[in-house]
């Protein structure tokens with residue numbers, strides 16, 4: 001039995017059933033390993049932030065603004081302070097009197113705009129903004145304390161629509177430093193060239209559309225447990241997608257050095273972007289822990305998460321496409337008002353300014369111009385939500401293409417086909433500054449069209465208004481519903497920034513892997529292990545992956561932007577390769593040969609050519625094989641070769657040069673009941689290309705999740721504020737997150753076009769579904785109803801009204 005095998009047996013449970021499956025063909029990368037993290041998640045063994053309860057933990061709760069916009073005339077905390085079990089009641093005055101700046105970091109804005117205070121100063125700018133904080137012995141008494149705080153408000157007029165906030169001179173100004181409520185204005189592309197393209201083109205089509213505002217609905221709400229030790233500083237256990245990012249932001253808000261804070265993020269029950277952002281709750285927990293020298297826990301209720309956790313999307317766009325009669329797309333222009341909310345959160349206020357970079361989609365368009373205004377309103381702050389600008393851009397382009405096809409009386413697939421960037425044109429630079437690394441758009445599209453039986457469906461789309469149930473020509477029962485088919489081509493920019501990856505070989509040959517990313521549902525424990533197992537040619541069971549603790553690794557960036565595999569994956573693989581190269585030198589010393597003569601395979605170092613006279617000449621010892629585990633042991637023993645220090649580990653800071661562009665085609669068929677407005681998605685098909693796939697099952701899972709959210713946006717989800725800025729959708733009974741029964745089966749397929757930008761050839765996949773699904777669904781419904789456009793979400797009422805309007809009812 002080899003060392004590797006005996007060690008696996010000793011670990012028992014670590015031996016993964018997958019190791020015995022034999023479907024890996026010697027490699028794990030590309031195989032359908034089962035997710036290692038699932039056993040703990042499914043059996044309830046996984047620990048989440050709210051499970052963390054250091055001795056003496058007390059509870060934090062917030063008094064939140066009841067108004068969308070108001071001045072604060074006074075806050076009476078005396079009744080709350082007198083309550084049994086209440087330990088502290090805090091307002092902005094307490095923060096101001098402390099050593100902490102108490103404001104969340106803000107970047108990317110031109111004007112003098114105050115950053116979000118952890119507690120309101122003298123004015124509230126959105127419903128749910130934290131106004132005061134109460135800490136009590138338990139969460140019930142903390143909430144009783146909250147109810148006892150008396151805040152006197154002077155309500156102000158509010159504005160919630162970004163276009164109105166920027167263009168209507170009668171609406172209130174939210175910040176003095178932001179005239180017309182505009183936080184940023186940005187242009188991408190060439191305005192003159194685009195004007196010329198529109199003048200030269202045979203036709204122009206236009207569309208006005210809304211990209212509906214969404215709330216991230218992760219199963220686990222945000223939470224933090226902050227501990228403070230005057231000698232050791234803060235330990236903040238929290239729901240985070242980016243522990244090192246949160247350490248930096250907490251340091252900013254608290255006014256301390258990063259070294260004084262340790263952030264630990266245990267299992268995280270979904271994030272979708274908003275657990276990468278820095279909000280008041282977590283910062284206040286830390287501030288209170290220092291003030292009280294007690295461990296302070298804050299766990300958002302669902303409604304609090306909805307009121308204050310960063311929302312997503314919320315664009316109003318006017319866009320146009322210049323197209324020739326033969327279908328050549330010559331130009332695209334778009335003007336967008338993007339909602340920022342009542343305060344900028346981090347870089348959230350400037351994020352929409354970059355959304356136009358993806359407006360070319362998959363098409364060779366000579367001229368594009370995009371103007372974006374990001375606008376303050378009396379609504380919760382907006383930041384990146386799964387897709388973060390890419391769904392907004394692709395929705396504009398893919399809707400315009402369908403509207404143009406209608407105008408030209410051309411099949412929408414054919415119009416797309418005629419304008420696709422050809423596969424030999426990569427790297428391809430678009431007129432809006434994106435450089436696509438690689439792509440084969442036509443193959444993915446044709447695969448999608450064939451799988452959905454597009455040509456047959458086109459003959460049947462928009463069939464009938466008749467609800468008599470009679471047989472139609474192709475022999476199927478006519479149930480009176482209108483059939484439509486929609487397709488959407490997308491690109492997804494993935495990667496960005498640097499990531500750190502540490503690989504440490506233990507003296508018994510097992511391998512610990514740490515990364516600066518933090519999985520919150522994506523399955524890194526499995527996929528990073530696959531990558532490192534292959535890089536070290538070891539069984540999967542020997543690799544142990546951890547993330548989520550700022551003390552485990554010097555620094556890191558985090559999990560967002562579908563970047564973990566391409567940046568974090570390459571970081572851990574590069575570290576594994578460095579480790580292997582050192583291990584080879586140690587093995588060579590053990591074998592008493594030159595390192596160049598040592599080969600490595602399947603957990604063993606061997607002297608090449610040991611049978612022949614060459615080996616004898618080289619003086620190789622009789623035991624010409626040494627196991628990886630034996631080398632690991634040697635690495636921690638005395639007598640290493642000259643120049644080698646003990647230990648066997650490496651840390652890599654991997655930075656990707658460029659951006660990798662995932663792409664694909666999604667298609668769906670719908671049946672719309674014109675009598676009720678009900679939309680049924682009968683088939684949904686996704687063909688995605690994220691380069692080499694580390695684990696196709698996990699990739700498909702990511703596509704499923706993304707498509708579910710994309711269908712949620714297309715069909716059900718819409719944040720609603722009333723004109724005073726009161727959030728009406730503050731719980732799951734009023735905010736339409738789709739349930740399993742609301743979703744169709746999702747069929748997946750793939751093409752594989754490796755990225756030339758990284759050695760693994762991978763691209764990200766985490767957001768593809770949220771990008772492609774909204775236009776695919778809306779295109780299908782518009783096809784069924786034979787209409788140019790209807791805004792999301794396609795609720796029964798909205799569709800029914802649209803049908804009634806079209807029929808002139």
Ligand code: MCN
Nearest residue numbers: 270271272521522527561562563564565694695764765766
């Ligand atoms: N993968 C792969 N091969 C590839 C690409 C990815 O096997 N070529 C695997 C990865 O190794 C990883 C998973 O697919 O296990 C996703 O990888 P990647 O695309 O690199 O994305 P990230 O891990 O960086 O995840 C971020 C992305 C984003 S931005 C959001 S938002 C999001 C998402 O992933 N939120 C999620 N997926 C989510 N999934 C769950 N369950 N919950 C969330 O909150």
